[in-house]
Amino acid sequence: KKSKMHECAICNKKFPRPSGLKTHMNTHNNERPFPCGFPGCTRTFGVRSNARRHLRTHGVIPPTLHPVGEAPYVVGFSEPLI
Template sequence: MVQGYIQLSHLLRHKVTHSNERPFKCSDCGSGFKRAADLRQHERIHTEERPFSCSHCTKTFRTSSNLRQHQRVHTGERPFTCSVCGKGFTQLSSLLKHKVTHTQERPFKCPDCGRGFKSSGELMSHKRFHTAEGLFTCSVCGKGFNRSSHLQTHQRVHTGERPFTCSACGKGFTQSSHLQNHKGFTQSSSLLRHNVTHTKERPFKCSD
């Protein structure tokens, strides 16, 4: 279908979208744009102008579209709905990221090992394992870690903090997994000691 225009100027503006021509140049950084409106919007990055104000709070925005998107925080509007589970989102990009969770698709590929991930955030977390040094460094010994949670656990070696405490004996642990292992061990030991009372078994013999 051929699209028609009332004015020649409208047709000329439209034809630019079919080419790589970017006739509108930014005088500050030299970036080119296909439309004058896009250039004006870009120029606000340099001028820090934010002409669009939220009527609910004091926040201001460079574009009207950013303002409309922000106002959904106040109105609760979620116009982008998942067709699978019905969950609503304020942004189309958030919906697209969410929809991947309903499929086996993993479009974000690691350039080092080829492993796929459902979100860019998951990929960024994974890529830390390919770096020579961790992004999170201990200020005491300089050891590096790929995750902040791993650094936090490590730092307890230096501070002596043991935030996970056994309610039965009061013994403290640096990690919750260590506490769970301890609790499982004490419970099984108590069970074994109790089971002996129901038998004639005397497993511990005096050698003297």
């Protein structure tokens, strides 16, 4: 069985799936199609997993990481100091 690798025409990096090559191409064409999604945050990312990891900076647990049955977004706040 032959394995067909999908090669980047710019840097010759190879990927086993076309979707991997498509995501990789965002690094060459500066496309950032994955927004943070947190209210008020304007950050965008070329790779979906980077956007999901970034959500942690807002105190958000990405949906695939939270236990089943719990709310997908959890934001924690400290008690105000008076």
